[in-house]
Amino acid sequence: MRVVVDLTKCEGYAQCAFLAPEAFRMVGDEALLFDPAPSAELGEKVLRAAAACPVQALQVDLADLPVPPPAETVVAATDDRLRREGRIVVAGLWKAAT
Numbered sequence: 547m548r549v550v551v552d553l554t555k556c557e558g559y560a561q562c563a564f565l566a567p568e569a570f571r572m573v574g575d576e577a578l579l580f581d582p583a584p585s586a587e588l589g590e591k592v593l594r595a596a597a598a599c600p601v602q603a604l605q606v607d608l609a610d611l612p613v614p615p616p617a618e619t620v621v622a623a624t625d626d627r628l629r630r631e632g633r634i635v636v637a638g639l640w641k642a643a644t
């Protein structure tokens with residue numbers, strides 16, 4: 547896992563230091579020190595810290611974390627009903643521009 551903080555955006559609010567103190571630490575009133583490659587065990591804390599950053603200054607790259615296996619495919623109908631009836635319902639919300 548790699549972490550990058552855009553220090554031109556960081557306002558020193560310290561939410562990251564509160565949520566993942568192992569990876570982020572405030573020094574003085576506004577300076578942020580951070581681990582650019584925290585361990586995988588801190589993944590959840592670091593992701594929460596990134597989500598909580600009010601200015602979205604924290605970017606997390608998960609490219610080197612293990613990829614979970616794909617979810618099993620769910621088959622809605624095991625018979626041939628869809629092919630026979632040929633109907634599909636698509637539900638959604640649409641709002642016309644005014």
Ligand code: SF4
Pocket residue numbers: 551555556557558559560561562563578598599600601602603604
């Ligand atoms: S939460 Fe965001 S703005 Fe606050 S110190 Fe961390 S990176 Fe900076």
